[in-house]
Amino acid sequence: QVQLVESGGGLVQAGGSLRLSCVVSGIIFRINAMGWYRQGPGKQRELVAAITSSYRENYADSAKGRFTISRDNAKNTVYLQMNSLKPEDTAVYYCATLPISIATSWGQGTQVTVSS
Numbered sequence: 001q002v003q004l005v006e007s008g009g010g011l012v013q014a015g016g017s018l019r020l021s022c023v024v025s026g027i028i029f030r031i032n033a034m035g036w037y038r039q040g041p042g043k044q045r046e047l048v049a050a051i052t053s054s055y056r057e058n059y060a061d062s063a064k065g066r067f068t069i070s071r072d073n074a075k076n077t078v079y080l081q082m083n084s085l086k087p088e089d090t091a092v093y094y095c096a097t098l099p100i101s102i103a104t105s106w107g108q109g110t111q112v113t114v115s116s
Helices: none
Strands: 003-007 010-013 018-025 033-039 046-051 057-059 067-072 077-082 091-098 110-115
Touching: 003 091, 018 033, 018 091, 018 110, 033 067, 033 077, 046 067, 046 077, 057 067, 077 091
Parallel strands: 010 110
Antiparallel strands: 003 018, 018 077, 033 046, 033 091, 046 057, 067 077, 091 110
Protein backbone atom coordinates (compact mmCIF):
# COMPACT_ATOMS: atom_id res chain seq x y z
CA GLN A 1 0.00 0.00 0.00
CA VAL A 2 1.43 3.32 -1.09
CA GLN A 3 1.68 6.03 1.54
CA LEU A 4 2.67 9.61 0.83
CA VAL A 5 3.29 12.25 3.48
CA GLU A 6 3.66 15.83 2.32
CA SER A 7 5.11 18.62 4.44
CA GLY A 8 6.70 22.03 4.20
CA GLY A 9 3.74 24.21 3.38
CA GLY A 10 2.88 27.41 5.18
CA LEU A 11 2.04 31.08 4.92
CA VAL A 12 4.49 33.20 2.96
CA GLN A 13 4.47 36.65 1.42
CA ALA A 14 4.52 37.11 -2.33
CA GLY A 15 8.07 36.76 -3.61
CA GLY A 16 8.99 34.32 -0.88
CA SER A 17 10.07 30.70 -1.06
CA LEU A 18 9.03 27.36 0.33
CA ARG A 19 10.41 23.84 0.01
CA LEU A 20 7.91 21.02 0.04
CA SER A 21 8.82 17.42 0.85
CA CYS A 22 7.01 14.18 0.22
CA VAL A 23 8.11 10.96 1.84
CA VAL A 24 6.88 7.86 0.05
CA SER A 25 6.59 4.30 1.31
CA GLY A 26 5.11 1.05 0.06
CA ILE A 27 6.66 1.15 -3.40
CA ILE A 28 10.05 0.80 -5.02
CA PHE A 29 10.51 4.54 -5.07
CA ARG A 30 13.52 4.74 -7.35
CA ILE A 31 11.73 3.19 -10.34
CA ASN A 32 8.68 5.47 -10.14
CA ALA A 33 8.11 8.80 -11.77
CA MET A 34 6.77 11.30 -9.27
CA GLY A 35 4.70 14.43 -9.58
CA TRP A 36 3.58 17.40 -7.55
CA TYR A 37 -0.04 18.47 -7.99
CA ARG A 38 -1.95 21.35 -6.52
CA GLN A 39 -5.59 22.23 -6.02
CA GLY A 40 -6.50 25.84 -5.46
CA PRO A 41 -9.80 27.10 -4.05
CA GLY A 42 -12.58 26.26 -6.49
CA LYS A 43 -10.16 24.78 -8.99
CA GLN A 44 -9.37 21.34 -10.32
CA ARG A 45 -6.25 19.52 -9.27
CA GLU A 46 -3.42 20.26 -11.70
CA LEU A 47 0.05 18.85 -12.30
CA VAL A 48 2.74 21.37 -11.39
CA ALA A 49 5.96 19.40 -11.85
CA ALA A 50 7.13 15.87 -12.59
CA ILE A 51 10.36 13.95 -12.38
CA THR A 52 11.09 10.58 -13.94
CA SER A 53 13.14 7.74 -12.51
CA SER A 54 16.01 9.01 -14.69
CA TYR A 55 15.66 12.51 -13.21
CA ARG A 56 14.07 14.12 -16.27
CA GLU A 57 12.01 17.10 -15.16
CA ASN A 58 8.87 18.66 -16.60
CA TYR A 59 6.95 21.71 -15.45
CA ALA A 60 3.63 23.37 -16.01
CA ASP A 61 3.99 26.73 -17.69
CA SER A 62 2.95 28.40 -14.43
CA ALA A 63 5.91 26.79 -12.64
CA LYS A 64 8.69 27.15 -15.19
CA GLY A 65 11.58 29.27 -13.98
CA ARG A 66 10.24 29.43 -10.41
CA PHE A 67 9.80 25.84 -9.19
CA THR A 68 12.31 23.00 -9.11
CA ILE A 69 11.43 19.36 -8.53
CA SER A 70 14.03 16.94 -7.24
CA ARG A 71 14.25 13.53 -5.66
CA ASP A 72 16.43 11.65 -3.21
CA ASN A 73 16.05 7.93 -3.79
CA ALA A 74 18.04 7.11 -0.65
CA LYS A 75 15.37 8.89 1.39
CA ASN A 76 12.34 7.92 -0.71
CA THR A 77 11.57 11.61 -0.91
CA VAL A 78 10.56 14.03 -3.63
CA TYR A 79 10.93 17.78 -3.16
CA LEU A 80 9.47 20.91 -4.69
CA GLN A 81 11.47 24.10 -4.27
CA MET A 82 9.19 27.05 -4.91
CA ASN A 83 10.64 30.51 -5.40
CA SER A 84 9.13 33.86 -6.35
CA LEU A 85 5.77 32.71 -5.02
CA LYS A 86 2.63 34.47 -6.17
CA PRO A 87 -0.85 34.67 -4.58
CA GLU A 88 -2.14 32.45 -7.39
CA ASP A 89 0.16 29.67 -6.13
CA THR A 90 -2.08 29.37 -3.09
CA ALA A 91 -3.32 25.78 -3.01
CA VAL A 92 -3.07 22.43 -1.31
CA TYR A 93 -0.06 20.63 -2.76
CA TYR A 94 0.02 16.87 -3.19
CA CYS A 95 2.57 14.41 -4.47
CA ALA A 96 1.72 11.28 -6.39
CA THR A 97 3.29 8.48 -8.34
CA LEU A 98 2.93 8.89 -12.09
CA PRO A 99 1.00 8.21 -14.16
CA ILE A 100 -2.05 8.80 -12.01
CA SER A 101 -5.11 6.61 -12.34
CA ILE A 102 -8.36 5.96 -10.56
CA ALA A 103 -6.35 3.80 -8.16
CA THR A 104 -3.75 6.45 -7.33
CA SER A 105 -3.08 6.97 -3.66
CA TRP A 106 -2.97 10.54 -2.39
CA GLY A 107 -1.56 11.97 0.80
CA GLN A 108 -3.20 14.57 2.96
CA GLY A 109 -1.47 17.38 1.11
CA THR A 110 0.23 20.46 2.48
CA GLN A 111 -1.34 23.92 2.41
CA VAL A 112 0.55 26.74 0.74
CA THR A 113 -0.83 30.24 1.23
CA VAL A 114 0.80 33.22 -0.46
CA SER A 115 -0.27 36.64 0.73
CA SER A 116 -0.06 39.72 -1.46
